[in-house]
Amino acid sequence: MEKISGTQISNTIIEELKIEADNLKAKNILPTLAVILVGNDPASAIYVNNKKKACQKVGIISLEKTLPEQISENKLLNIIDELNNDQSVHGILCQLPLPPHINEKKIIERIDPKKDVDGINPINIGRLCYGSPLYYPCTPFGIVQLLKRSNIEISGKHVVIVGRGPTIGRPLSIILSSKGFDSTVTVCHSKSTSIQTITKTADILVAAIGKAKFITKDFIKEGVVIVDVGINRIPDENSPSKSKVVGDVDFEDVFPKVRAITPVPGGVGPMTVAMLMHNTILAAKQ
């Protein structure tokens, strides 16, 4: 019954990256990340702010482009083209979601794969399928690092991922089942029948469903490792006027039965940011 601290592990990674950033600066390379934020979504603003703070800690220049909600798709594409062509920019991140009048896929595909430090351009996901990604997508890569740095063996283990989304479930299933990681991976989703039968066979269970406290002790076997990727805002029972963030796992319910579990908040979240920093340093090296 161990609580895996993503906050602590991500801090270690940030410290390691700081040394690498200093080495780059000694060679007159100033690692630079452009962060595009469109509109006024409060959650997005928090995420972007967390990324900015992490840049400061590592020593990465963060170039913020805060754009109005009404910006046209063409203008946004032009801004990306400028950043693609700007030699001083190593990584480009466009905070999602984008307003509905903008085609998200078009934007993602426009970011130069070499600067796609978020690792979500289809060409980078495709290369991931071939086992040779330029960058691993941040959240799945953060999960792998969480497990590795907590000395949790993944090779040969049965990993059950609940969720098949393109940013987490899908790429994570590809990474974990590929050579060098070597897990046996099952992907479940909303159309899966008898989910509990399958999740109970998991050595490692990843919850990326988007439903608050969906996974209870009835879904797991004794000694499982759980990674909770959910971020769900629910009313705070202690102060009804406020809300709080919980994961896809009912933490208190499962805790006595698990070998280890990541909390929400303080689990996967900070790891995503740390991996973005990792990829930006990698981009600056190339």
Place this chain on the structure above:
Amino acid sequence: MEKISGTQISNTIIEELKIEADNLKAKNILPTLAVILVGNDPASAIYVNNKKKACQKVGIISLEKTLPEQISENKLLNIIDELNNDQSVHGILCQLPLPPHINEKKIIERIDPKKDVDGINPINIGRLCYGSPLYYPCTPFGIVQLLKRSNIEISGKHVVIVGRGPTIGRPLSIILSSKGFDSTVTVCHSKSTSIQTITKTADILVAAIGKAKFITKDFIKEGVVIVDVGINRIPDENSPSKSKVVGDVDFEDVFPKVRAITPVPGGVGPMTVAMLMHNTILAAKQ
């Protein structure tokens, strides 16, 4: 205990495509597939010949580029560029494997995604992960068609795929677990522990391992559907000087226990060719 005939189903598809090709011709569009064959590999020559024959049946113009084993990577890239720019060519297929002095990945990535009727350019595989592929890769798509046209339900079923290669196991796992197909998918491979425990839970078992007769009755539960993707050449016990082709499944051993099974040859093989024709017609329509 049904034997699913890929030969028969592919013939039906070819007939359907012939009508579509005729419709295109009535609009003065002549569907054209360029097929590149490098060197003298006898198996590759057979595959290319099968594709040529299928083109003739459908009414697709097949433009063959037979190139010497020694051709340089640059020359091959130039040929692909020419075909990319040739408005009369709708699809480009480069028969794999290529000689070792040529970087296969570089070649695959060079084919214009719009003409990548084999569906193997990383950008098309990446789009597959996002649920919006231009073309489904031929062999995985052929398997899906085999199942659908044999009235085998895949939604909600547990599919176990043994094999994680980039042309079959990997993309098939992505397709089957995505929206609209909705299977629960497990990918096993050479590093998986207790494979038999997992394969025995399969409603549908796909064998894409490359080991002759690897799957026996001990790997399956009663009433499973098996898709055998293996193509293994072994000595023919009836005439020792000759060889014969067998799949990854011990057909005779499993047959009494299965609901349905695809044979080798005559199962997945002809479906791959039919899907290449399907994608070429699709390319010509666009």
